[in-house]
Amino acid sequence: MAIRFHRDDVKVKEKTPLYQGFLSVYRYSLQHRLFSGDWSPVIDRELMERGHAVVVIPYDPVTDELVVVEQFRVGALEDENGPWLFEFVAGMFDADESAEEVATRELEEEAGLTAKRLIYATSYYSSPGGTDEKLTIYIAEVDSKSAADFGGLPEEDEDIRVHVIPRDKVIAMLEREEINNAASVIGLQWLQLHHDKVFSDLE
Numbered sequence: 001m002a003i004r005f006h007r008d009d010v011k012v013k014e015k016t017p018l019y020q021g022f023l024s025v026y027r028y029s030l031q032h033r034l035f036s037g038d039w040s041p042v043i044d045r046e047l048m049e050r051g052h053a054v055v056v057i058p059y060d061p062v063t064d065e066l067v068v069v070e071q072f073r074v075g076a077l078e079d080e081n082g083p084w085l086f087e088f089v090a091g092m093f094d095a096d097e098s099a100e101e102v103a104t105r106e107l108e109e110e111a112g113l114t115a116k117r118l119i120y121a122t123s124y125y126s127s128p129g130g131t132d133e134k135l136t137i138y139i140a141e142v143d144s145k146s147a148a149d150f151g152g153l154p155e156e157d158e159d160i161r162v163h164v165i166p167r168d169k170v171i172a173m174l175e176r177e178e179i180n181n182a183a184s185v186i187g188l189q190w191l192q193l194h195h196d197k198v199f200s201d202l203e
Contacts, residue, residue, distance in 0.1 A: 005032075005033050009032060009033035010030055010031070010032045010033070011030060011031045011032075011039075012028060012029070012030045013029040013030060013031070013042055014027075014028070014029040015027070015028055015029075016029075018046065023048050023049075023050055024048070024049045024050075025046055025047070025048050025049070026046070026047050026049060027044055027045070027046050027047075028044065028045050028046075028047055029042055029043070029044050030042065030043060030045065031043070046130065047130065047131065047132060048130055048131040048132075048133075049131075049132050050131050050132065050133040051092055051093060051132075051133065052092070052093050052133060052134045052135070052136070053090055053091060053092050053093070053102075053133065053134075053135050053136075054090065054091060054093070054099050054102040054103050054106065054135070054136050054137075054138065055088055055089070055090045055135055055136070055137045055138070055183040055184075055187055056088060056089040056090065056103045056106060056107055056115075056118075056137075056138050056139075056140045057088045057089075057121075057137065057138070057139050057140065057184075057187045057188070057191060058088070058089060058107065058111060058113050058115075058140045058142045058144070058147070059139055059140065059141060059142065059167070059191065060141075060142055060143060060144035060145075060164075061141060061199045062143075063144055063145075063166075064166060064167045064168075065144045065164050065165060065166050065167065066088075066144075066164075066165055066166075066167055066170045067088075067089075067111050067113065067142065067144055067147045067162060067163070067164055067165075068086050068087070068088065068162075068163045068164075068165055068170060068179075069086075069087055069088060069089060069110055069111060069151065069160050069161070069162055069163070070084055070085070070086050070087070070160065070161040070162075070163060071084065071085065071087065071152070071158065071159060071160045071161070072084055072159065073085045073087075073181075079180075081178070085179075085180070085181055086163075086173065086178060086179050086184070087179075087181055087183070087184050088183070088184050088187060089103075089106050089107055089110045089111055089113075089140075090106060090110075090135075090183065091105065091106035091109070091110070099136045099138070100118055100138075103115070103118055103138050103140065104118075107140055107142075109151060109152065109153055109158075110151040110152055110158070110160050110162075111147050111148055111151050111160075111162050112146065112147055112148030112151060112162070113140070113142045113143075113146060113147055113148075114142070114146070115140040115141060115142055116140075116141040116142065116143070117140075117141045118138045118139075118140055118141075119138060119139040119140075119141070119198055120136075120137075120138055121137040121138060121139055121187060121190040121191070121194075122136075122137050122186065122190055123135060123136040123137065124186065126182060126183075135183050137183060137186065137187045137190065139187070139190075139191055139198070144164045145164075147162050147164050148162050149161070149162055150162060170188065171188065171192065174188050
């Protein structure tokens with residue numbers, strides 16, 4: 001089996017801040033081990049240090065409904081359908097929170113929900129060629145009848161509309177590309193693949 005490289009196979013020569021704000025950008029000058037066994041020349045890479053986040057897909061297995069949130073996203077300004085996207089509950093880590101604590105906090109803030117249980121789905125890097133962001137996805141078993149109509153924190157400039165939608169209709173939205181952000185697509189696909197096994201105790 002081929003040898004796997006690790007963090008020690010990278011030498012960071014310099015880290016220079018380029019911009020620090022809601023998002024922070026740094027220039028790294030570094031070398032990394034090559035598959036030949038040699039070291040690369042010193043290369044420069046810009047990296048947006050966004051931090052890590054948790055995505056929660058609230059699902060009511062009794063009614064087979066999903067709780068979907070709708071909110072403005074600046075990255076979708078040029079989208080033909082406008083920059084209000086259908087997504088799921090999500091939030092960044094604060095201080096020393098665990099992923100489960102983030103999920104619990106964001107469920108309440110964005111959708112007015114409390115999870116009966118949190119089911120770990122997967123985690124992934126959103127775009128490792130340019131950002132360090134890593135997302136962790138949970139499926140939250142919830143009572144969809146308790147969902148709020150609106151959510152979000154005004155002090156964080158959040159303005160969220162909450163929808164309770166049957167799962168088959170959400171999947172149809174996915175297939176029509178009405179749900180078109182990575183975390184939602186990946187989370188929904190995970191739920192579809194594992195639904196019968198994870199919720200077999202309720203069938």
